[in-house]
Amino acid sequence: MAVTIVERLVGGRMLRFETGRVAKLASGAVMATYADTVVLATCVRADPRMGIDFFPLTCDYREKTGAAGKFPGGFRKREGAPNEKEVLTMRMIDRPIRPLFPEGFCDEIQLQAWVMSHDGQNDADVLACSAASAALYITDAPYQGPVATVRVGRIITEQGERFVINPTQAQMEFSDLDLVLSGHKDGINMIEVGAAEMDEATMLRAIRFGYDEGVKPIFELIEELRAKCGAPAIRMGELNTPSEEIFKKVKDAAYTRLVEARKINSKKDRNAAVDAIKGEILKAHFAIPEGISYSAHMVAEKALKHAKEAFRILEKKVTHYLVAQHGIRADGRKLNQIRDLDMSVEVFPRTHGSAFFQRGETQSLVTCTLGTVKDEQIVDGLLAEYAKKFYLHYNFPPFCTGEAGRIMGPGRREQGHGALAERSLLGILPTSEDFPYTIRLVSDITESNGSSSMASVCGGCLALMDAGVPIRNTCAGISVGRFTDTDGKVQHVTDIIGEEDFFGEMDFKVSGTREGITGIQLDLKARGLKVEEIDVIFTHAKEGRLHIIAEMEKVIAKPRGDISPLAPRITIVKIDPEKIGKLIGPGGKTIRGIQEATGATINVEEDGTVFIACSNAEKAAQAKAAVEALGAEIRIGAVYTGKVVAIKEFGCFVELAPGTDGMVHVSELAHGYVKKVDEQVKVGDVVTVKVINIDDNGRIKLSRKAMLPIPEGAARE
Structure with missing residues (x-):
């Protein structure tokens, strides 16, 4: 196969697909370049393994740390098991591709995507999805694609809203929408959304924009690549279908x-x-x-x-x-009827917040834990390292479906469901300035018969309110299914159960508040959806969502006025960044001393923000006073109360704040003549002094007598 290159402007940057140069022994290989981000995607088709009756599609995505000029962490200094970002991208590649193979196809398909270069601005996840689709499309596999994947952001400017295709990391800082969209010539077949309470009409505009301006140009480019590269003819192979x-x-x-x-x-x-x-x-x-x-x-x-x-x-x-x-559903409900609800808060006595949520035979126990800066999750990938102040962990044990299975760590499905619930609740959380706590939610599914991720959203919101987290609005989630008869008649159902998910064509999960959508995940077995049908689905989802929110608010109408007494109390103090060294002290001596004296945990940011966490209010106040004193600017005329730390012949030294001492000369100790310093003060005495001078070297001169009453005889003199 000769080297073939196709390229097109997408989102204001050049997207380039190249094949025929690298990995020529694979069934298909594409080097995809977008700005300075490069992904190598390969596809191998193998003969079916004997005895299998399913489609063994494997999608793998790995971020080579060298792509961003970094070294792998750990002792071995080598890439290891996939991290959460890689796992979620694998699912992102798999979900739009898997339904586009014929029923009964059992040949093994293995897709691999490697990030070879990363420019720090154009993320590789959506590029890898399109590259994997292109590598698959130029093989002889009966893949009914191609699909293309883009990200859409929304930035509010003085001229109004502006949607952006594949926004850079800098643009995403200002975006209130993170929409990932996959589709092909017949419509949209995968959606993932995290948003800040975006109304349905705006979300539809974003989806239409993403398809027209991003998805369509890319799948047309992939079709052009196949036409030019001399791809082999489609080979169906033996289908495992009944005669x-x-x-x-x-x-x-x-x-x-x-x-x-x-x-x-x-x-x-x-x-x-x-x-x-x-x-x-x-x-x-x-x-x-x-x-x-x-x-x-x-x-x-x-x-x-x-x-x-x-x-x-x-x-x-x-x-x-x-x-x-x-209109007959498996469990006898009406098409838009939601299963019976049961919920409560304060489920466990020693958690910071807890909730029980049940919808039909799907049930979740959610706990909320509040922590400090040291509890943040550090995320280090190809992008700049950052700390997550909110994360949700989802657990799906075998017993929740009445089965006995392997007990192991979270799999891809659990990580995907947890990520969906996490981004659904992220849109209602307060800013870190308003609520400086690190928040961890754990959703344990104890019964499951469909939509356990949406139960995690509802239970998670209840647990947040129970913990006293000042969320913006109550958030709930619901799933909508789709059924089509042989004559083409389509019917949508609300709140699908496990059987409807298994036999149906769609699982369209939507979460949000009364104000708008915060999260979406679309998994589709049908060919594709048009925007007009998505509009109808949004209407069904909103009706169901509002019903659930009303029931949730009967249990707890708003967040509690205060956090749990079991949670650490966090106080924020701002100091001059130049005073950070003084606060920490030599070898951490000063800050360690404050922590030992008060029992508080103190974390200092580079901008001078100091977080003081302590479960005892009195001790927290002491720690705050000590930090403020260290960070305060010593000014002439200011009055301080401090401890005498040293006595000399010429005077004494008083500690104004940890690490900051001033000298009281013998002549400033008292009115009149002072023969010996230790006749007036002793080490450990607490005295009130006034700052009378600060010399060019920063040495502080204090006066004790300025704060003492003048003796009567001296006054008459």
Whole structure:
């Protein structure tokens, strides 16, 4: 394959795809360049592994630290397991690509994206998504793409709002929207959003802008790359799908009974009826005879496997038919009806905040912990290192679905759901200036039957209010599903359960407040959505969201007026940055002394902001006074109360603040003649003094007698 290069301006910068030079033994390889950020994406198609009946698609994304001129951390100085950013980008690559393969395709597809250069402004995640799609599209795989991915930001200027395609890191500092959008020629098939209570109309404008100005030009560029590079013809391969004969036999035997079984409202009874029908049909028509040859056994076993798949497809079609044509949902609810709600706060006695949230058979226990600056999560990647003051951890144990499984650390799904709930709640949090605490939420899913991430949003909001975090507005989340019958009729349902997620075409999660949207995640199995349909979905989601918010506010209407007495109290003091060294002292002696004396934890920022954390209010006040004294400018005429720390023949030294002493000359100790200094003061005495002079070297001269009453005899003299 000859070297092929295509390029186009996208978002005011040149996007370039190159193939035919690097990784030529891969099925497809593309070097994508955007400004000075470069990603190498490769695709390999392998033959299907024997016995598998699923699509083994692997998406991997890695950020090479050398791409930004950095070294890997740790003892080994080598890249290791993927970090959270890499895992979330892997999911971002996977979700829009996976649905675009034909049913029954089981060949192994492996996509890898490596960041080779990073300019610090143009992030590589969305570039990697488009590059991986391009590498896949120039292979012989039956990929019904290509998809393209962009990020959209919104910046408010004097001229009004301005949407930006692939905003730089500098622009994102001023953006109230972080929208990641994937799509192809037939519509949009993946959305991720974090926003600051953005209304639905504005969000729709952003989505339309992103598709027209970003997604469309990029997938057209990928199509141009395939046309020019001499890509091989599409090779479908063997599909693991039942034959028409097997499907007809299953349908004739099961359809009528399956329609009635799917109308049963009870999940347990419904599943039992469906399993009984399935077992009878498989036993009657596809049982493997005994005493047959090995080859005949293999044929019969394959027919049985295909019959099971045919039954699954038929059950899916019946589910779509009942919802789209008759409005009958699996659990008997109306199309826009939300499951029964149950919630409470103050669930646990020793947490800073806690909440219980249940919607139907989905249940979450959420705890909120408030911490100090030292509890911030440090994030170090290719971008500049930064600290997260809010993070949410989501746990999905096997028992929440009634299963016994491996007990291990969080997987990709858990990290993805946690990230969705985190960015949904981020939009309602106060600024760090108004609320200087580090906040950690933990959502433990204890029962699950659909939309556990949205339960985490609702439970997380309740826990924040219970902890006294002054959030802007109450936030809730809801999911909307989509069903299409064979005649093309589309029906949307609100608050989907697990079966509706499994058999349906869409899981469109929307979270937000009464004011607007804070988070979105769209997972789509159908071909694509138009903006007009997304508008309808937003309407359904808002109705459901407002209902849940009203119920949440019956439990706790607003954040508590104060934080938990178990949480540390944080006081903020501003000092001159030039005084930081004085506050810390030689080897940290001064600040350590204050902490030991008061029991407070003190953190100092480079700009002179001092955070004092202490659970005891009196001790916190003492620590604050000490810090303020150290940071204060000593002025002539000011009066201080300090401790005598040393006595000399010529006077004594008084500590005005930790690390700051002044001298009281013997002539300034008292009115009249003073023969010996220790007759007036002793080490450890607390005295009140006045600053009478500060020389050019910063030495402070004090007077004690200026603060003493004048004796009567002296006054008469």
